[in-house]
Amino acid sequence: MRKIVKQSFLLISVLLLVALAACGKSTETSGKDSAKDGGQAKGLKAKIGVITYLSGPGAAYGEAITSGFKLAQKEINAKGDVNIELVIEDSAGKQEQALAAAQKLMSDDDIVALLGPTLSTEMNVVGPEADLNGIPIMGTSTTAVGIPQIGDYVFRNSIPESLAIPASIKKAVDKYGAKKVAILYGNDDVFTKSGFDTMKKEAEKMGLDVLTIETFQKGQSDYNAQLTKIKGLNPDLILCSALYNEGAVIMDQARKMGINVPFVGGNGFNSPQVIDIAGKASEGLIVATPWFAEKDDPKVKDFVQKFEKEYGKKPDQFAAQAYDALYIYAEALKNAGEADRDAFRDALAEIKDLDGVLGKFSFDKEGDVVMDPTVLIIKDGKFQLFE
Amino acid sequence: MFLEQLINGITLGSIYAIVALGFTLVFGVLGIINMAHGEIFMFGAFIGVIVTSTLGLPLWVAFAAAILVTVILGYLLERFALRPLRGKQGVSHLAPLISTIGVSILLENLSHHLFGAGNHPFSNAFAEIRFQIGSITIYAVQILIFVISIVLMMALSYWLSKTKAGKALRATAENLETASILGVNTKRIITLTVIIASAMGGIAGILVGMAFNSVNPQMGLSMGLKGLAIIILGGMGNVKGAMAGGLILGLSETLVVAYGDSGYRDAIAFIIIIIILLLRPQGLFGQKTAGAGRP
Numbered sequence: 250m251r252k253i254v255k256q257s258f259l260l261i262s263v264l265l266l267v268a269l270a271a272c273g274k275s276t277e278t279s280g281k282d283s284a285k286d287g288g289q290a291k292g293l294k295a296k297i298g299v300i301t302y303l304s305g306p307g308a309a310y311g312e313a314i315t316s317g318f319k320l321a322q323k324e325i326n327a328k329g330d331v332n333i334e335l336v337i338e339d340s341a342g343k344q345e346q347a348l349a350a351a352q353k354l355m356s357d358d359d360i361v362a363l364l365g366p367t368l369s370t371e372m373n374v375v376g377p378e379a380d381l382n383g384i385p386i387m388g389t390s391t392t393a394v395g396i397p398q399i400g401d402y403v404f405r406n407s408i409p410e411s412l413a414i415p416a417s418i419k420k421a422v423d424k425y426g427a428k429k430v431a432i433l434y435g436n437d438d439v440f441t442k443s444g445f446d447t448m449k450k451e452a453e454k455m456g457l458d459v460l461t462i463e464t465f466q467k468g469q470s471d472y473n474a475q476l477t478k479i480k481g482l483n484p485d486l487i488l489c490s491a492l493y494n495e496g497a498v499i500m501d502q503a504r505k506m507g508i509n510v511p512f513v514g515g516n517g518f519n520s521p522q523v524i525d526i527a528g529k530a531s532e533g534l535i536v537a538t539p540w541f542a543e544k545d546d547p548k549v550k551d552f553v554q555k556f557e558k559e560y561g562k563k564p565d566q567f568a569a570q571a572y573d574a575l576y577i578y579a580e581a582l583k584n585a586g587e588a589d590r591d592a593f594r595d596a597l598a599e600i601k602d603l604d605g606v607l608g609k610f611s612f613d614k615e616g617d618v619v620m621d622p623t624v625l626i627i628k629d630g631k632f633q634l635f636e
Numbered sequence: 637m638f639l640e641q642l643i644n645g646i647t648l649g650s651i652y653a654i655v656a657l658g659f660t661l662v663f664g665v666l667g668i669i670n671m672a673h674g675e676i677f678m679f680g681a682f683i684g685v686i687v688t689s690t691l692g693l694p695l696w697v698a699f700a701a702a703i704l705v706t707v708i709l710g711y712l713l714e715r716f717a718l719r720p721l722r723g724k725q726g727v728s729h730l731a732p733l734i735s736t737i738g739v740s741i742l743l744e745n746l747s748h749h750l751f752g753a754g755n756h757p758f759s760n761a762f763a764e765i766r767f768q769i770g771s772i773t774i775y776a777v778q779i780l781i782f783v784i785s786i787v788l789m790m791a792l793s794y795w796l797s798k799t800k801a802g803k804a805l806r807a808t809a810e811n812l813e814t815a816s817i818l819g820v821n822t823k824r825i826i827t828l829t830v831i832i833a834s835a836m837g838g839i840a841g842i843l844v845g846m847a848f849n850s851v852n853p854q855m856g857l858s859m860g861l862k863g864l865a866i867i868i869l870g871g872m873g874n875v876k877g878a879m880a881g882g883l884i885l886g887l888s889e890t891l892v893v894a895y896g897d898s899g900y901r902d903a904i905a906f907i908i909i910i911i912i913l914l915l916r917p918q919g920l921f922g923q924k925t926a927g928a929g930r931p
Contacts, residue, residue, distance in 0.1 A: 436899055463893070463898040464897075464898045464899045464901075465898065466902075467854075468852065468854040468855065468857075468858060469858070470844060470848040470850045470851075470852075470855055471644075471648055471847075471848050472848075473644040473647070473648075473848075473890075474641060474644050474645070474648075474889065474890040474893035474894055474898070474901075475893055475898050477637065477640045477641050477644055477894065478637075478641075478893060478894050478898075480640075481637040481640075494754050494755045494852070495755075497755060498755055498848065498849060498850040501757070501849045501850075502848065502849065505766075505773075505775070505849075506773060507773055522754060525757075526754065526755050526756070526757050527757070528757065528759070
């Protein structure tokens with residue numbers, strides 16, 4: 250008995266030793282490999298970790314995002330300047346799982362940088378951890394306030410509401426010469442509330458006369474009281490921070506009442522569903538969006554065509570943002586010249602005026618987006634470019 | 637502006653009143669707060685959307701179909717969620733309340749599944765008919781809602797006080813055992829009550845769909861809670877009270893938005909209810925002694 254125990258102990262220790270040796274060896278060789286490849290200029294090899302929402306109720310986001318990454322990866326690797334390998338982990342839309350996935354990826358020394366996670370709430374826990382470990386991380390779909398401000402290593406390429414809303418207000422005010430506005434917003438939702446804060450700040454900054462601020466709650470069906478009040482004040486423009494479900498009904502009731510001024514909405518209002526629900530009443534809704542699939546730009550057309558061929562459907566905002574994100578990373582990697590986290594971070598922060606399917610892209614000094622969002626208006630039953 | 641807001645308030649109040657009428661009927665007879673009433677109302681609205689928008693049939697078919705479906709739902713509710721609990725030993729008096737909450741959750745999830753989560757438009761030619769008086773626009777739907785709520789209230793009052801079935805219903809409300817000894821088929825009366833209440837919910841659903849052009853699976857919950865507040869305000873089980881309570885809530889909500897702050901809409905409306913209840917604890921039209929037939 251004792252002998253057997255002793256022998257198995259020995260066996261286990263030997264196995265452990267072998268495993269340990271193998272580990273050491275493998276890191277060593279891969280390190281050598283990348284150095285060698287870099288020297289041969291066959292393309293700088295780099296591993297990039299992806300954390301995204303692949304299972305659960307929001308799995309469609311993760312699917313769109315990974316589709317965007319994979320299409321970009323294929324194109325970038327075919328060009329040959331850099332050679333990117335993606336290591337994809339599922340966050341299931343949960344903070345703790347996102348953090349676990351991020352820690353797993355960070356502990357792999359070959360991984361130069363991270364992309365994701367999908368949700369802003371996930372980024373709020375993953376971001377500080379990545380910053381602490383000194384690994385660059387970029388959100389492609391995180392729009393909440395304060396994400397890039399988490400730390401020097403945290404970036405994003407998704408346009409925050411605080412950038413999109415002012416752009417659409419400004420364009421609408423310029424076009425219609427609006428001076429008096431009314432604001433209407435859902436006061437029981439964090440997203441519409443923060444949209445409202447941005448609208449109010451922007452309206453005050455532009456010197457607009459805010460006639461009234463009205464609120465509503467999620468799932469409300471009667472907006473007549475608020476709208477009658479707004480109608481009596483006769484605004485030139487209505488700023489409405491609503492999700493499309495409530496927003497579409499608001500527009501319908503407003504038009505029925507005889508309010509014909511344009512509406513400016515936030516990103517939550519930006520959905521083709523508005524046209525389905527409100528029909529003709531949705532005409533005159535102005536929203537800013539980072540992504541417009543019908544844009545008359547060869548780059549956009551090319552991307553839409555390739556994406557449709559590969560996945561059999563039109564790319565949405567999330568796929569487009571992911572696609573551009575990997576191109577930004579590839580550019581930074583090329584400029585860094587080596588697969589090193591710190592060198593990569595510095596090169597990433599330097600990115601300026603990079604042409605992508607979303608438009609010209611730069612980072613500000615905090616790592617947030619500098620970009621002109623596309624402003625759209627609903628006209629003749631569809632979203633069109635608002636000029 | 638004031639007139640327009642008044643019309644808005646009366647429209648909203650009339651809808652509340654129709655919903656509350658269904659509530660008060662069930663409460664008056666069964667002493668049960670039917671939490672599934674709001675969801676039955678929501679189903680009526682969805683049937684209206686399907687019949688008019690999807691199938692393109694005329695409005696009266698929508699009303700007929702909605703009444704039919706809600707009657708069936710009302711029967712099933714009574715048969716499977718309320719009757720098995722009635723008169724059993726050791727059943728808590730809260731059990732029917734909980735079982736109707738269960739039905740309401742079931743119906744809400746079912747409609748999510750059947751109709752989808754978003755808002756559905758209620759496109760109908762009748763909903764577009766309007767009159768222009770100065771700067772005020774009045775929709776025919778708004779007048780219809782008000783008229784229907786008055787007609788329903790009067791018909792219910794008459795039915796309850798003058799007809800034989802109504803008297804049997806009131807006898808059942810007074811005391812279930814005594815009525816049953818006196819030859820009232822209480823089982824049938826109770827089923828009838830739940831069915832009538834549900835049909836009224838269905839009618840209200842279509843009217844709301846037309847007036848606000850928004851039908852979604854969550855609409856039942858808030859309407860249900862408001863209906864509950866109204867029957868307490870108006871006096872439990874009282875038909876006129878439900879009507880008056882509905883109008884008071886609808887008007888105060890609208891006027892708070894018009895002349896105050898929309899953020900405090902529900903808060904102020906419910907503070908008014910609390911003040912009225914402090915002054916008249918039995919509700920506006922309620923009797924001092926509980927007339928609801930509960931021990």
